Amino acid sequence: MTDKPTTAQPSGDPAETTACCAPAETAAPADACCAPAEAKADAEAGCCSAEAAPAPAEDGCCADASGRTDVIGDAAASPVAEVDAALPVVVIGAGPVGLAAAAHLSERGIPFTVIEAGDGPAAAIRQWGHVRLFSPWRFDVDPAAARLLAEAGWARPDDDKLPTGAQLVADYLQPLADLPQLKPHLRYGARVAAVTRAGFDRVRTAGREATPFLVRLDSGEEILARAVVDASGTWGTPNLLGAAGIPAHGEPEAAAFVESALPDVLGADRERFAGRATLVVGAGHSAANTLLALADLAAQAPGTTVTWAIRAASPARAYGGESADALPARGALGTRLREYVESGAITLLTGFGVQRLTVTGEQVEVSDGARTVVVDRIVSATGFRPDHGIVSELRLDLDPIMGSPRALAPLIDPNQHSCGTVPPHGADDLAHPEPGYYAIGVKSYGRAPTFLLATGYEQARSVVAALAGDWAAARDVQLDLPETGVCNSNPVLGADGTGADSGGDCCGTPAVPEPTGRGLATGIAGGLLSAPLALTDLTPAGQSGGCCS
């Protein structure tokens, strides 16, 4: 096991590393003129020899007649066969899924280094430590991690209890990170700034697959890696308030009034909300959690008011499957939320897409173009998006809608799925044209909001098996979640988003049954985003608009 990662010197001008094959400082395989030993004679004769002036790789150095780099073996089947196996696998992020990957790497004896931006494990979860998970412990622990912890005498929490985020960290993730098999390989307070191939930009092909990854930290330090497992999550890149995915007018100027998701309303952040008017924007579980906390606070602190803005025409999908949800705690969130709205404790604005924010002294006006709400605080619970910026020099095949690997997108697209279920998937579905790079965990889902830890743990197992060259295990993808077709058993929501059974989608389109998957079904049918948005009506009086017109 390699204790310390191989560290490259900051290379300065990338133009210095344009030589055929990898430059010396990239620790390319010793015999590596674009890799294979049998190409060495050619190398010595020419393009890659020390004597010869290196030709640009695009000119065909070490490429075969077809122009393709001569790489030994099937790159798809053995993605990192040509990169020095003594180099560590770099895992980005010590969240639950990054730590699961570390546990699997440890079990397989593969050198690894985990780079974590926070000052301890699970930095993102610690920020929502006050929130209770909706999935019980049995679905929250990675099997390889559990095996390592059990060897160390860990007392496994009650499988049926629901931990808070803080308990997930204290009772599982921190002990896991502290195990002797993991701790020496974890680096905290280090943020990955960029990942590329050593000496290769995204365009350069010849010899690419045999060349180590270069992982640059924000300190400027560079680490060579045989593979990169990106489990950096999406917490650091929340969606914007603007309804169209770009900032609302005035959003940057109003930043001081805007909280990101899940402030600790009843705890550490109470003073910012008690006796104040708050607008919560968003329709997911984060919004629901915050709304419930604010409603509880309103009952305790006079003057506290709660307004909830959603883009949809109806809150039905935000309420979710309620008693039909396979996770009772998740279903109960929706039920409580509905009760608060019906009692008037929460003022609901439907069809409200934030267009403009205007700061007016101590308050902020929020407008959808037709209506204006004046509040003291805004909680933006509009979801998260992946940051692919750090890997923009790698060759990614991303779905244009979801920002997930293309093969995964149809399985999780919220335009079609609401179930929180997914067919089992692993390394094959997560692969990119850049062999040896995988994004796993919540980042792998791109903008889809239905990620579950258990899914991420299976991704970690499969990807690490693939990195070990154990393709039988990598492809034997299992999800220890119930198989469910519950998505099809509920009435399809009507075009107005209510629970009425319309027998199909808007405009009479027959409902398309969702495929059975594995997961923890939400108990609602159709796609989370399948109902059209109620846009601000700009139609002149007398003309009808909307669905089916």
Ligand SMILES: Cc1cc2nc3c(=O)[nH]c(=O)nc-3n(C[C@H](O)[C@H](O)[C@H](O)COP(=O)(O)OP(=O)(O)OC[C@H]3O[C@@H](n4cnc5c(N)ncnc54)[C@H](O)[C@@H]3O)c2cc1C
């Ligand atoms: C409020 C809430 C409740 C949830 N409840 C459940 C539940 O009940 N059940 C369930 O299955 N799922 C739940 N989820 C979904 C999901 O399981 C979590 O989001 C989970 O934290 C995802 O794990 P992850 O390891 O993929 O990412 P994260 O937990 O976000 O971890 C990513 C890590 O990467 C680090 N990082 C980020 N960028 C960099 C960088 N450039 N360099 C180095 N480090 C970096 C971060 O600091 C962080 O520690 C919930 C999510 C939320 C937000």
